[in-house]
Amino acid sequence: MFKKIVEDQLQAALDERQDLFLIDFSLSGDNAIQIVIDGDDGVLVEDCMFISRAIEHNIDREEFDFSLEVLSCGAATPLTLPRQYQKHIGRNLEVSTLDHQNLEGELISANDEGVVLKWKTREPKPVGKGKVTVTKEANITFENIKEAKVKIKF
Secondary structure: OHHHHHHHHHHHHHHHOOOEEEEEEEEOOOOEEEEEEEEEOEOOHHHHHHHHHHHHOOOOOOOOOOEEEEEEOOOOOOOOOHHHHHOOOOOEEEEEEOOOOEEEEEEEEEOOOEEEEEEEEEEEOOOOOOEEEEEEEEEEEHHHEEEEEEOOOO
């Protein structure tokens, strides 16, 4: 019953803020609530506070004892939802696939089915000695992605 109350309050808050979306929700046996959110334009501390207050202010503490933690996705957190890929177009991703490929390249596009990565590599010339730089592209479906992370460069 408590889980349903929390889920309803969380959904109401997310309905009010369409730019935010849920990544993970957990409720432990001792009523410790942990919510991880992301946003189309990133997540600010104020966004976490909004979700926290939407839940905390609408649940009676006299009836339920609980702790609440609202977090944003970290920079190194793997991407899990197709919606997350949209905001990272133009950035470099590291992608591990279920068919044991490890690719790193620029995210060119993302849709409901998958992503397109593009990268440059050096390959031997077709004729003669030496190498030539070629641009490669890979279409990867979401079903084939084991893990994808944004590659952060400093």
